[in-house]
Amino acid sequence: MTLLEVRDLEVTYPGGAAAVRGVDLTLAAGQKLGLAGESGCGKSTLALALLRLLPTGTRIAGSVLLDGEDILTMRWGQVRAVRWAGASIVFQGAMHSLNAVHRVGDQIAEPIQLHGKATRAAARRRAGELLEHVGLPAARASAYPHELSGGQRQRVMIAMALACAPRLVVADEPTTALDVMIQAQILRLIEGLVAEQDLGLIMISHDLAVLADTCDRLAVMYAGRVVEEGPAREVYEDARHPYAEALSSAFPRIGDPASRFAPRGLAGDPPDPSDLPSGCAFHPRCPVVLTDCASMDQTLREAGPGRRAACVHVTTTAPEAELDARSRT
Incomplete structure (x- = not known):
């Protein structure tokens, strides 16, 4: 199809x-x-x-x-x-796409909430699940972008795209x-x-x-x-x-x-x-x-x-x- x-x-x-x-x-x-x-x-x-x-x-x-x-x-x-x-997009250069003053978990949860797919608490839990799905510990949801390596930031971008x-x-x-x-x-x-x-x-x-x-x-x-x-x-x-x-x-x-x-x-x-x-x-x-x-x-x-x-x-x-x-x- x-x-x-x-x-x-x-x-x-x-x-x-x-x-x-x-x-x-x-x-x-x-x-x-x-x-x-x-x-x-x-x-x-x-x-x-x-x-x-x-x-x-x-x-x-x-x-x-x-x-x-x-x-x-x-x-x-x-x-x-x-x-x-x-449809979603993973931009090149994750450091330029992520908001430097927000935790990555909140940035993943934001589109979930905006589209009415979950409550704020459920969206945050979902953010942790998505991070685990792309090979990062759920605890990294509390990290800021500058605290992650380049590969980890790219995984966060993929998690956001799948949110x-x-x-x-x-x-x-x-x-x-x-x-x-x-x-x-x-x-x-x-x-x-x-x-x-x-x-x-x-x-x-x-x-x-x-x-x-x-x-x-x-x-x-x-x-x-x-x-x-x-x-x-x-x-x-x-x-x-x-x-x-x-x-x-x-x-x-x-x-x-x-x-x-x-x-x-x-x-x-x-x-x-x-x-x-x-x-x-x-x-x-x-x-x-x-x-x-x-x-x-x-x-x-x-x-x-x-x-x-x-x-x-x-x-x-x-x-x-x-x-x-x-x-x-």
């Missing part, structure tokens, strides 16, 4: 920056979808748009259906009811700035919670290796659009779009001397959303660019079973495409 359905989503910030351009996504309950891409590609904007958390004056078009109800057309009272209870038993959780870089051991613990925790509670999860990260290991499907964004989407492991190991392939190749693989000693990156930066290039937005950085790429925009097309990619090379065989690219550039 489809939990979330995003159709032709567009987000334009005041001043004309087109941060999200015509994105389509679907997510089922119990499914984990990864969103990858460099900074500035529209990942966090997309996450904020799902719960209408964008700044005043931002233009949003399209539809965001959560259990069949369009969040973008809801009245504000309905949106407030959906936040926390229907009102939402159907959808959006995790925006949930392991940023954590060491690899704590990162692994947090990722296993999130995976377990999705399986136990049949949640839908959208996980945002720069790290394709993490998403390939954690998520069922992976969507790669560039210049506000999804340029490749498919089974996470397949996209990571055999990308069909040159941008997704460059992201994957930037991470050295254990046991592969060639990638360890000569990891491949990608020169340049994503384009300014307020000044996008003509044609395919990736063409100024593309290693296999064709002459027509500068004038012809590309949309997602079939790239194999359950896979889509927005690249002209998807319609040709790899050797022919590479030969054609060399002859035209």
Whole structure:
């Protein structure tokens, strides 16, 4: 059953920056979808748009259906009811998201009380239960954020996101700035919670290796659009779009001397959303660019079973495409 359905989503910030351009996504309950891409590609904007958390004056078009109800057309009272209870978000940088002058237990209990799910005393007990559920002692509910480690604060954020038993959780870089051991613990925790509670999860990260290991499907964004989407492991190991392939190749693989000693990156930066290039937005950085790429925009097309990619090379065989690219550039 489809939990979330995003159709032709567009987000334009005041001043004309087109941060999200015509994105389509679907997510089922119990499914984990990864969103990858460099900074500035529209990942966090997309996450904020799902719960209408964008700044005043931002233009949003399209539809965001959560259990069949369009969040973008809801009245504000309905949106407030959906936040926390229907869908919640784990922001990157827990220290910036938690209130420094309130105990973490009170912050977890607050949305439970606001949504009328429990009395104040029951909400506090529930906060302790949630902390235990994410691997912290219930006694840590009396701690202030600065008294917890980075990994513990991130667990508190996850407990807050689960406080009102939402159907959808959006995790925006949930392991940023954590060491690899704590990162692994947090990722296993999130995976377990999705399986136990049949949640839908959208996980945002720069790290394709993490998403390939954690998520069922992976969507790669560039210049506000999804340029490749498919089974996470397949996209990571055999990308069909040159941008997704460059992201994957930037991470050295254990046991592969060639990638360890000569990891491949990608020169340049994503384009300014307020000044996008003509044609395919990736063409100024593309290693296999064709002459027509500068004038012809590309949309997602079939790239194999359950896979889509927005690249002209998807319609040709790899050797022919590479030969054609060399002859035209």
